[in-house]
Amino acid sequence: MALPKQLIDIERIYLEPAVESYARGQEILAKYPHAERTYVESHWKIPSLHGNEGNAEDWLRIKRSSLVLGVKKGLTMRPNGRSAHFIAPSTSNGCAMACAYCYVPRRKGYANPISIFVNIEEACAAIARHVTRQGTLPSPDQVDPLHWVYDIGENGDLSVDASICDNVRDLVGLFRRLPNAKGSFATKFVNRDLLSYDPQGRTRIRFSLMAEKIAKVVDVRTSPIAERIEAINDFVRAGYEVHLNFSPVIVYEGWEQDYQPLFEQINDTLSPEAKEQLRAEIIFLTHNEPLHEVNLRWHPKAEEYLWRPDLQEVKRSEGGMLNLRYKAAWKQQWLTRFQNLLADKLPYCTVRYAF
Incomplete structure (x- = not known):
């Protein structure tokens, strides 16, 4: 699937020298023969991208025009126990889309275009x-x-990555061959090329959804909510397990009323087969002050919804970062109300995980 140029139009590729020795690296470079190449010591430390505050104003241009290629060094699995049993080694990092709440920029710096790791055979072998x-x-x-589940898209959106190279096809093929495991990833982009990957029930796609009103503000450069919902039936027919990822749930005046038409749209659209296998996870917003400061420079409207210190409290994450989450007592009440509304509108949709 060729992505529209307003989403990806690669003009510059940053690459580690070792990339050229991998077949996947050679394939990607051949796909973008006119892109300027800049060799870098590490995909993670590129001074002109990472940590450069001046990039905040060029947030979207950099995502559209830059691509980073590297070799993934650490290939270990991390226990999870929430949405998946294990987090697999990332085959990408960053994204062409620009959701205002994305956690990746908190760690990576002021710009996070797609980074693709070309040693896909090594990653698949480790898994x-x-x-x-x-x-x-x-x-x-x-x-x-029944199966061990591995999150294969923690730091990016594999539906977009699949338009750049065959890493995602390789991962889907890997889990098709493994008798005791599934791959899983969340996405906000509908890439119908994935319908030809023949997953045979061994890859779980979690379509991320939220109320249309807030999605129009914070889900920047993603597929429209209606398009994501309409794609579910097709992906189920193609052999994927398709779940819903209500994430992040953002609290604002009238948010509960805005979710009712979303649930009704899901119910009216899904086929009996899709409904039978449907599950969901619910994750309320986590925010971060450095990300707030970056967002103020390129998308301040989003911060009117995301930055709510009157509703939030500081919480240290498992990774040691200081984040803002909704105050615990209030969040529990909101979560209960969300689950009750979901159960009323979509009684067949079991909640696997809620946070």
Whole structure:
């Protein structure tokens, strides 16, 4: 699927020298023969991108025109236990889309265009070895009733990545061959090329959804909410397990009323087959002061919804960062009300995970 030029129009590629020795690296470079190439020591430390405050105003241009290619060094699996059992090594980092609440810029700096890791064979081999060591899932749990689930898209959106190279096709093919595991990733972009990947039920796509009113403000450069919902039936027919990812839930005046038409739209659109296999996760917004400062420079309207210190409190994350989350007592009430509304409108949609 060729992406529209307003989303991706690669003009410059930053690459580690080792990229050229990998077949996937050679394929990507051949795809963009006219892009200017800049060799860098590390995909993670590019002075003109990362940590450069001046890039805040060029946020969208950089996402559209820049691509980073590197070799993934760490190929270990991290336990998760929430949305997945394990977090697999990322085959990408950053995104062409620009959701105002995205956590990746908090860690990566002032610009986070797509970084693709070209050592896909090594990543797939590491996942396969880890899956083999796990054996059979001991018992059903909130993640899955039968299989170990690996999140393969923690730091990017694989639906967009799939337009650049075949890393995602390779990952879907890998899990198709593994008898005791599934791959899983969340997406806000509808890429119908994925319908030809033949996942045979072994890849779970979580379409991220939120109320249309707030999505129009904070889901920048993503597929429209209606398009994501309409794609669910097609992806189920193509052999994917398709779940919903209500994330992030953002609290503002009237937010609960705005979710009612969303749930009704889902119910009216989904086929019986899609409804039968439907599950969901619910994740309320987590924000961060440095990201707030960046957003004020390129998208201040979003911060009217995201930055609510009257409703939020500081919380240290598992990674040691100081983030803002909704005050615990209020959040629990809002979460309960959200779940009750979901159960009323979509009674067949089991909630796997809520936070």
